Amino acid sequence: MTEEEFKTGQILLFDKPLEWTSFQLVNKVRWLIKRNFRIKKIKVGHAGTLDPLASGLLILCTGKSTKLIEGLQGQEKEYTGTFSLGGTTPSYDMETEVDQTFPIDHLTEEKIREATKSFLGDIQQQPPVFSALKKDGKRLYEYARSGEDVEIPARAVNISAFEITKIELPEVHFRVVCSKGTYIRSLAHDFGKALDSGAYLSSLRRTRIGEYRVENALTVDSFINEYLSREEET
Numbered sequence: 001m002t003e004e005e006f007k008t009g010q011i012l013l014f015d016k017p018l019e020w021t022s023f024q025l026v027n028k029v030r031w032l033i034k035r036n037f038r039i040k041k042i043k044v045g046h047a048g049t050l051d052p053l054a055s056g057l058l059i060l061c062t063g064k065s066t067k068l069i070e071g072l073q074g075q076e077k078e079y080t081g082t083f084s085l086g087g088t089t090p091s092y093d094m095e096t097e098v099d100q101t102f103p104i105d106h107l108t109e110e111k112i113r114e115a116t117k118s119f120l121g122d123i124q125q126q127p128p129v130f131s132a133l134k135k136d137g138k139r140l141y142e143y144a145r146s147g148e149d150v151e152i153p154a155r156a157v158n159i160s161a162f163e164i165t166k167i168e169l170p171e172v173h174f175r176v177v178c179s180k181g182t183y184i185r186s187l188a189h190d191f192g193k194a195l196d197s198g199a200y201l202s203s204l205r206r207t208r209i210g211e212y213r214v215e216n217a218l219t220v221d222s223f224i225n226e227y228l229s230r231e232e233e234t
Contacts, residue, residue: 001227003037009065011072012227013217016058022049028220029060036228047072048180048209053093054081056206057214075210076160078177081203083188085170088198092128092185102198109167115194116162116174119187124154128185157182171202 001010016025023046030044045066047059056079061069086104089096129152161177176184185201192199207214218226 003039006033006037006042007063009061009063009068011065011068011212012060012062012223013212013214014058014060014223015214015217015219016050016055017219018055019052021052022046022058025058025220026060029223032220032224032228033062045069048077050206051093051204053095054204054206056204057209057212057217058206059209059212072209074180076177076179076208077182077206078161078175078208079184080165080173080175080205080207081184081201082171082173083191083199084202085172085192085195085197085199087170087200088189088192089200090129091200092183092189093201093204098200100198102192102196104170104197107169107195107197111195112167112172113164115191116164118194119159119162119191121160122156122158125157125183125186125190126152126154127183128189155181159187162187177208 012029014025014029016022026044026046030042033042033044034040042062043064043066044060044062047061047069050056050058059072061072085107086102087098088100088102089098158179159176159182160179161175163175164172165175166173176182176187178184184204188199188201205214
């Protein structure tokens with residue numbers, strides 16, 4: 001691919017590695033393009049953050065295609081992953097340690113599958129306090145890490161599919177299709193409550209954004225090999 005093609009605009013699908021931030025992947029791709037073409041500046045942005053503890057599809061836009069980011073962010077998303085039942089964490093995932101434990105002896109496969117039904121359609125969801133949302137100009141996770149209590153208003157989201165794909169207690173595997181703004185960590189926490197127990201998100205992978213699928217995504221290595229090969233100078 002040429003320098004001009006990157007500047008005119010490209011939509012690139014990446015499979016974000018576990019423990020990388022979305023910002024790290026953007027920075028890496030920007031740096032690779034700049035180094036490859038020996039240019040000082042190129043616009044690169046992503047269409048929807050993935051937490052460091054999640055892997056999967058991250059859409060990157062270059063050049064003039066960065067104008068498409070807002071539209072891409074608004075598209076339906078699909079995730080797979082696991083909930084760990086019988087415990088909760090302050091962050092609703094594995095970023096923090098388990099702070100409370102709950103019984104799971106009363107849980108049956110039927111109860112677990114039945115509980116998904118109450119989350120389908122338009123629902124009100126409270127974002128986790130360990131999130132990058134802002135309140136009064138400050139990130140929510142900043143309040144959480146300093147031990148400050150903060151009131152977080154619920155917001156409307158839509159879940160069009162929520163299925164349990166495997167049960168291996170205390171873990172349950174799931175697939176979710178949802179709207180922009182849905183927190184799967186919050187879904188895990190609320191799912192635990194619905195089961196009269198507790199739950200937190202123990203793994204997460206984004207598999208689709210709109211029509212874009214992770215099966216068609218690049219790794220950093222394949223991006224270098226397929227998009228940045230330069231002819232040797234003579």
